[in-house]
Amino acid sequence: MPDFDASFFLQAGRWIVGALGVAAVVATLLPLLKQEAWWIRVFDFPRLQIIGVTLLSAGAAVALQLHASTWGLGLLGALGLTAGYQLFRVVPYTPLVRKQAADATRPGPDGHLSLAVMNVLQFNKQGGLALSVIQACDPDVIMAVETDQWWLDQLKPLEKTHPYTCHEPLENTYGLLFFSRLPLREPRIEYLLDDDIPSIHAHVQLPGTDTWVRLYGLHPKPPAPAESKTSTKRDAELLLVGKAIEEKDEPSIVFGDMNDVAWSHTSELFRRVSGLLDPRVGRGMLPTFHADYRLLRWPLDHVFISPDFKVANIERLPYVGSDHFPICIKVSYEPHAKAEQEQNAEQADAEDHEEAVEKIEKGFAEEEQQEAHESRTTAEAVVKLSH
Numbered sequence: 001m002p003d004f005d006a007s008f009f010l011q012a013g014r015w016i017v018g019a020l021g022v023a024a025v026v027a028t029l030l031p032l033l034k035q036e037a038w039w040i041r042v043f044d045f046p047r048l049q050i051i052g053v054t055l056l057s058a059g060a061a062v063a064l065q066l067h068a069s070t071w072g073l074g075l076l077g078a079l080g081l082t083a084g085y086q087l088f089r090v091v092p093y094t095p096l097v098r099k100q101a102a103d104a105t106r107p108g109p110d111g112h113l114s115l116a117v118m119n120v121l122q123f124n125k126q127g128g129l130a131l132s133v134i135q136a137c138d139p140d141v142i143m144a145v146e147t148d149q150w151w152l153d154q155l156k157p158l159e160k161t162h163p164y165t166c167h168e169p170l171e172n173t174y175g176l177l178f179f180s181r182l183p184l185r186e187p188r189i190e191y192l193l194d195d196d197i198p199s200i201h202a203h204v205q206l207p208g209t210d211t212w213v214r215l216y217g218l219h220p221k222p223p224a225p226a227e228s229k230t231s232t233k234r235d236a237e238l239l240l241v242g243k244a245i246e247e248k249d250e251p252s253i254v255f256g257d258m259n260d261v262a263w264s265h266t267s268e269l270f271r272r273v274s275g276l277l278d279p280r281v282g283r284g285m286l287p288t289f290h291a292d293y294r295l296l297r298w299p300l301d302h303v304f305i306s307p308d309f310k311v312a313n314i315e316r317l318p319y320v321g322s323d324h325f326p327i328c329i330k331v332s333y334e335p336h337a338k339a340e341q342e343q344n345a346e347q348a349d350a351e352d353h354e355e356a357v358e359k360i361e362k363g364f365a366e367e368e369q370q371e372a373h374e375s376r377t378t379a380e381a382v383v384k385l386s387h
Contacts, residue, residue, distance in 0.1 A: 099282030110208025126321030127154030236363020
């Protein structure tokens with residue numbers, strides 16, 4: 001058996017720490033490329049985890065005296081810049097900054113609207129648990145995603161209290177269920193881009209008022225090997241809705257499992273183009289995924305609101321057996337504060353609008369290419385079977 005002395009383990013430790021540090025730096029640099037490949041976009045998500053690895057690597061580097069060498073000093077400098085940049089990206093989603101959407105001042109219940117988003121995980125069979133959590137929250141509007149016919153049967157008791165519905169249960173993990181206690185106008189299912197990814201579009205009447213609010217419920221595909229090899233269509237779907245909101249001057253709310261984090265370039269571009277506010281800014285991250293792994297969590301489920309609204313409450317709901325936690329928000333319609341809150345919104349410039357249009361066009365082009373490929377594959381299969 002080899003005789004390893006202390007210097008061997010010291011050197012091995014330094015190489016391990018160096019490798020971890022370099023990995024954290026690379027994971028920070030890759031998303032700056034703004035490429036849409038899934039293996040690049042995936043590094044938008046774990047910013048908190050990258051900060052943790054960066055700080056641990058820096059602490060270990062000092063303990064192992066890497067700063068005694070030139071490359072070690074360079075590594076520590078890179079780790080410092082990495083940690084600073086990552087903190088810069090996530091600090092807005094903490095109470096350390098000013099709230100983008102102000103706290104509600106209007107007394108309820110008139111003019112107040114509560115919504116919940118719940119990704120149930122289609123293969124999760126704890127329907128009773130999910131139902132009880134949502135019933136305890138008792139929001140005005142409920143959207144459940146990853147829902148098939150089994151989940152519709154499990155959540156059907158909600159129709160007793162929420163009789164206005166718009167459902168599209170599917171077996172492909174992209175089904176949607178929509179329940180409302182309040183009257184709906186023109187509720188419909190639309191396939192904006194992908195022919196197997198539905199979205200919900202409706203107007204809901206605010207209680208005690210004549211005001212109707214436009215709602216968009218979304219659940220695009222994530223950039224992942226088993227789902228979509230790029231973020232192109234996810235980004236395009238979100239930006240399609242953002243452009244539609246920009247063109248309509250009416251109270252609007254976009255909510256759902258966006259399969260994107262609030263601090264990604266696309267989410268920020270969406271907010272600038274649409275003019276919507278993120279209630280998490282200045283309040284907290286409220287990470288909703290992954291429910292089973294405390295150290296691997298980030299916010300994937302979102303609610304974005306127009307400046308007509310202020311926030312009465314936002315919370316993450318208890319575990320429902322899914323890999324996501326539900327999220328619930330109550331907003332207050334306060335149009336007198338719209339002009340003031342518009343000053344808090346992120347502003348789009350000409351370059352932003354041009355980029356949004358380009359991303360939407362790329363999304364449609366990618367969908368056309370995939371449909372053409374599927375048609376060729378089907379035709380080839382038919383030919384083979386006929387021989």
